[in-house]
Amino acid sequence: MTDSGSTEEGTVSSPGIGMRLCIAGISAKFPSVPNISTADLAQLMKNSSGQSADSGKLVILDTRPEEEYSISRIPGATRVDYTDEVNNILEAVPQLASIDSETKVVCYCSVGYRSSLVADKLNKFFENSGAAPTQPKVTNLEGSLFKWANENRPLVDEKGERTVYAHPYNAVYGKLLNSELRKSFHDNKDAKM
Template sequence: MGHEDFLKQAAEAKTRIKQVSSDEAEKIGDRPNALILDVREAAEYQQAHLLNAVNVSLSQLEQEIQEIVPDKSTPIVCYCAGGNRGALAADTLNKMGYTNAVSIEGGLKAWESSGKATIDTTEANS
């Protein structure tokens, strides 16, 4: 898929899903049964991610999510780097019958620019 097609698909997904601010995402993520889902590639996840985030790349989501989250009413906060893959992930989850999937508007960049902490594994390992 070309970059323009990807951006078009992401824009369409955003019209169908619920996007939340970093503050709202944090509140949802604090619920005991919630899942924070990082849909970036493993290498991106390893550089930095949200506390307690589970990494399932967008390309693997449909194959893996039902094993990780069998309960389709589970609150799921999806995010990526800038908000596009997160939106596509939330849209995919909605199509699969998940009823509480949202995406962080602006992704990890927005989270970090709002002053919220991430787990920076590059620092932790040095």
């Protein structure tokens, strides 16, 4: 379920019991949504880094609100609203309309619930579109941004600059994010004053 080892950014440690329970609960709630590990996404990103951004072989969707997205995101991610209907998501991410089974679509949020909602919506849309042999499989990033950040994997802020911080979502789920990585919109606002 988890990978231990090293990344270019540092050592990857196993997630704590809270994160493991959260991942298991989300997987149980969305059994039809496949998960991709943080290590596998990091490898996909490394493999696709030589391709042009619109080559469409890897599409990363951040399903968090703007307040969270502005603090940090996975490099190359496009923000979509998890409450949007599929047509609005397709409008926001035009490359989704012309992808095939070779394309990897990875959704993430803070811990995986909202991104599983989006992955489920998109998978159902693609299944019902009649393009079954060529449809992409949309996945959820296991543990989402919190697990990614806790493993010291790359994040960028709203200016595209490297950061280690992530929005903690709320006081309860924020405990799944290492305390030194937590930063809210209000922290950003205070720093600009």
